[in-house]
Amino acid sequence: MDGSWPRYACRVPADLVVLVVSLLAGGFGSMVGIGGGLIVVPVLTTLLGYDITVVVPASLVGVIAVSVAAAGPFLDGETVDRPLAIRLLIATAAGGLTGGLIAGFLDARALAVLFAILLVYVAIQMARQVRPRAGAAVADDPAHHERSYVEPVTKRRIGYTPRRLPAGAAIAYLAGNVSGLLGVGGGVINVPVMTLLMDVPMRVATTTSTFMLGATAAASAIVYEAHGRLDPMLAAPVALGVFAGAKLGARLSKRIPPSWLRIAFVALAGWFAVQMTLKALG
Amino acid sequence: MTAGQGATRLVLRAGVLVSAAAFAIAMLLRVAGRAAGDGDAFDPGAVLAACLALDPWGWATLGVFAVIATPVLAIAATGHEHRVAGDRRTALLSLVVLGVLALSLAVALLR
Numbered sequence: 001m002d003g004s005w006p007r008y009a010c011r012v013p014a015d016l017v018v019l020v021v022s023l024l025a026g027g028f029g030s031m032v033g034i035g036g037g038l039i040v041v042p043v044l045t046t047l048l049g050y051d052i053t054v055v056v057p058a059s060l061v062g063v064i065a066v067s068v069a070a071a072g073p074f075l076d077g078e079t080v081d082r083p084l085a086i087r088l089l090i091a092t093a094a095g096g097l098t099g100g101l102i103a104g105f106l107d108a109r110a111l112a113v114l115f116a117i118l119l120v121y122v123a124i125q126m127a128r129q130v131r132p133r134a135g136a137a138v139a140d141d142p143a144h145h146e147r148s149y150v151e152p153v154t155k156r157r158i159g160y161t162p163r164r165l166p167a168g169a170a171i172a173y174l175a176g177n178v179s180g181l182l183g184v185g186g187g188v189i190n191v192p193v194m195t196l197l198m199d200v201p202m203r204v205a206t207t208t209s210t211f212m213l214g215a216t217a218a219a220s221a222i223v224y225e226a227h228g229r230l231d232p233m234l235a236a237p238v239a240l241g242v243f244a245g246a247k248l249g250a251r252l253s254k255r256i257p258p259s260w261l262r263i264a265f266v267a268l269a270g271w272f273a274v275q276m277t278l279k280a281l282g
Numbered sequence: 283m284t285a286g287q288g289a290t291r292l293v294l295r296a297g298v299l300v301s302a303a304a305f306a307i308a309m310l311l312r313v314a315g316r317a318a319g320d321g322d323a324f325d326p327g328a329v330l331a332a333c334l335a336l337d338p339w340g341w342a343t344l345g346v347f348a349v350i351a352t353p354v355l356a357i358a359a360t361g362h363e364h365r366v367a368g369d370r371r372t373a374l375l376s377l378v379v380l381g382v383l384a385l386s387l388a389v390a391l392l393r
Contacts, residue, residue: 015309061346065301068352072294075287082290082360083372086379089357093382101389214353215379219386221350225323226390232342233318236305239349243302 015237017048022241026066027249028268031206031261036062036242037184038268042275044238054231056103056183057224060217061235062242063185067214069246074207077254079149081208084162084200088208091169092186092216095176100220103181104227109280123269140201149204152254160201168198180220185213188269202262206253286367289359297352304345311338318342324391354383 021043025036037059044050044059074080142148145159162168171193175186187209194205224230253261312318318338321328323346332340361376 015312061349064349064353068294068297068301068349068356071356072291072298075291075294078287082287083364083369086357086360086364086372086375089379090375090382093379093386097382097386097389100386211356215357215383218350218353219383221346222383222386222390225346225350230323230346232323232339232346233308233312235346236308236338236342239345240302240305240309243298243305 014048018044018234018237019241021048022062022238023245023248024241026062026069026242026245027252028245028264031249031253031256031264036066036238036245037179037182038188038272040238040242041183042272042279046275046279050234053229054234056181057221057230058234058238059183060179060221060224061230062238063179063183063217064214064221065239065242066185066246067210067212067217069243070249071207071211071214073247073251074210074253077152077207079152079203079207080211081147081149081162081200081204082211084194085208085212087165088169088172088190089212089215091173092176092179092190092212093219095173095178095186096180096216096219097176097223099177099180100223101180102177103220103224109282117273120270120273123266123273127266149201151201151203153257158201160199160204162194163199164197168193171197176216176219179213179216180223185209186216187213188272191265206261286363289363290356293355293359294352297348297355301345301348301352304341304348308338308341308345311336311341323347354380357383 022036022040025039025043028036028039040059040062041052041055044055045052071080140158140160142157142159145161147161148157148159150157172186172190175189175193178184178189179186187206190209190212191202191205194200194209195202200208221230308318316336316338319332319335320339321332321343323329323343329340329343329347333344334340357376357379361373361380364370364376365373
């Protein structure tokens, strides 16, 4: 995309398509804490013909929109672990900054292949976690943990203790880089890192990740804007779509069991891995 | 999760309203047939003039900056709330996050 729009006769339908795609992406992204970029970027580039160098910055604006629109309702539900978010944000925001800076220098194909491999790995790991562990009720007893939250579906208070923060922060820095480079929410990495590595419950991981996505993407969006690569006229329908979608997703999220969210995450990660591989192979 | 959340909620909701309104105005102006101009997004005067001239670019750029500013302000609000709640460590770490974001802005302005 060179910054111009299709002819007037086509403009409104094109806007509506971008809006609808962004709405669906925002809704799903807020439910699983991955942002909308995983859907917005490949659809706008492969189906609608936009240049990926224009789509990535616009998608980052959409990622921020998902975060700010969904984080409010998540705060109401008191499932966001803000102290944990702040600690991880130091790493993801730094990653977002460096990701935005080096975006113009890295080979996009190599990065796409590496990201596809990572997604497949994450999808396999998450698929293994779909069924609840035996004895989870005893392990989740709040009396034995430093933090707890009330699971909206079961209304049961569940305890947890975040572990391995340095390792989690190191991978979160990578997540910030991926976010800045590809225009996706770092949640695609942050959520499995929190659940699989740091022993954070899925519900808390998704909401905390959503809270983090905005500041992470802001670090790189500022850089894209400064370099003149952020087209506000594409960002507008993307952001509007994900605003609406994220509101819807945040409401649905409270009514859907975490295991369903995990299955959905696995499906999306697998789909995106295929898309990235196909793009890398040209 | 023991600190208050009122300020952070307020910042997030205000940011959603302002940025969504700006983006919606930009989209409505485009649908109405107004051509989008261009300019220096880091020149507040140019953005304001474009908004007053009902240029979709001005309103969309305003929306972009509003949406980028919202999580930054939310982090500041979170730090303040944790400081009030006595969690000085999280409050200080919030300042570190804001420092990283300020570094991004500095890099942007030194382009």
